[in-house]
Amino acid sequence: MPRRFFDYQSKIYPVWCTYCGDYGVLTALIYTFTRLNLDPSRTAIVSGIGCSGRLPAYTKTRGLHTVHGRAVPVAEGVKVARPDWTVMALGGDGDILGIGGGHLIHAARRNIPITTIMLDNAVYAMTKGQASPTTGAKETTRSSPYGNPERPVNPILLALASGATFVARGFSGRAEELIETLKMALSHKGFSFVQIFSPCVTFNPKESYKFFSDKVVMLTEPAKDRLEAMRLAIDEDSLYLGIFYKEDIPTYIENLPRPSRGVKPEALNGLVEPFG
Numbered sequence: 615m616p617r618r619f620f621d622y623q624s625k626i627y628p629v630w631c632t633y634c635g636d637y638g639v640l641t642a643l644i645y646t647f648t649r650l651n652l653d654p655s656r657t658a659i660v661s662g663i664g665c666s667g668r669l670p671a672y673t674k675t676r677g678l679h680t681v682h683g684r685a686v687p688v689a690e691g692v693k694v695a696r697p698d699w700t701v702m703a704l705g706g707d708g709d710i711l712g713i714g715g716g717h718l719i720h721a722a723r724r725n726i727p728i729t730t731i732m733l734d735n736a737v738y739a740m741t742k743g744q745a746s747p748t749t750g751a752k753e754t755t756r757s758s759p760y761g762n763p764e765r766p767v768n769p770i771l772l773a774l775a776s777g778a779t780f781v782a783r784g785f786s787g788r789a790e791e792l793i794e795t796l797k798m799a800l801s802h803k804g805f806s807f808v809q810i811f812s813p814c815v816t817f818n819p820k821e822s823y824k825f826f827s828d829k830v831v832m833l834t835e836p837a838k839d840r841l842e843a844m845r846l847a848i849d850e851d852s853l854y855l856g857i858f859y860k861e862d863i864p865t866y867i868e869n870l871p872r873p874s875r876g877v878k879p880e881a882l883n884g885l886v887e888p889f890g
């Protein structure tokens with residue numbers, strides 16, 4: 615029997631501020647699960663720490679609220695142990711690009727078959743609004759009252775340069791498009807990365823729903839190649855939504871060597887004395 619919205623929604627009421635963008639992401643994600651009719655017991659959301667990191671508690675899928683910056687490697691472990699599950703790593707821009715930035719690059723280049731969902735509000739919201747890796751240059755935040763001296767990371771460009779085989783962007787204020795994007799990301803056979811603009815109405819009121827609504831442009835199809843996708847990612851006039859790039863190549867799990875009878879001594883190349 616097809617599953618419904620309430621089959622995926624937990625009874626825990628979110629503690630996010632009223633109008634937080636994360637509500638839109640939660641709702642879109644649950645609709646995505648419904649449309650894909652995913653089995654909640656074979657679906658896992660692994661989160662880091664932050665306002666966004668609370669999301670798994672609000673769903674009935676399997677969930678792990680891990681530590682700051684470690685959603686991606688824990689999700690990789692879950693996927694390797696349970697290759698038949700749909701596994702997501704989910705966190706904020708601080709979590710996925712700051713403390714966890716190294717993990718993103720390596721999961722992408724290895725083509726680990728998980729979906730990384732980054733809820734981007736351009737601040738460290740849970741710790742009360744410090745500048746994060748996606749805070750714009752010169753923007754004022756609680757930790758940069760005279761303007762941010764750093765330049766931001768471009769998450770789409772980083773994911774593309776790291777070799778991600780599915781790279782997309784959504785906006786929590788454009789629910790239908792976000793559901794379609796998440797559906798494609800969760801159906802992708804390799805590593806997928808989705809950046810979602812998710813406004814923090816409390817600590818970053820400037821990047822509001824209106825700010826994004828005025829700037830976003832929906833892509834009609836993915837770019838022909840990685841380079842064209844990179845050009846779209848650096849376009850400063852339009853913030854593109856949808857799938858920037860998609861490529862079907864073997865995943866890390868498919869590429870794992872499977873020796874039929876253990877390691878052959880000659881494969882050790884004299885480095886280690888074979889046992890026995």
Ligand SMILES: Cc1ncc(C[n+]2csc(CCOP(=O)(O)OP(=O)(O)O)c2C)c(N)n1
Pocket residue numbers: 663664665666667681682705706707708709710733735737738739740741746
């Ligand atoms: C190792 C470690 N360093 C720092 C913290 C403090 N901390 C908790 S949440 C957070 C910021 C989260 O920001 P982000 O990942 O962008 O998520 P958001 O709250 O914006 O959703 C930080 C720095 C922590 N919990 N663990």
Ligand code: SF4
Pocket residue numbers: 629630631633634635636665666735739740813814815816817
């Ligand atoms: S502080 Fe910002 S990100 Fe956190 S719940 Fe409130 S609006 Fe959402």
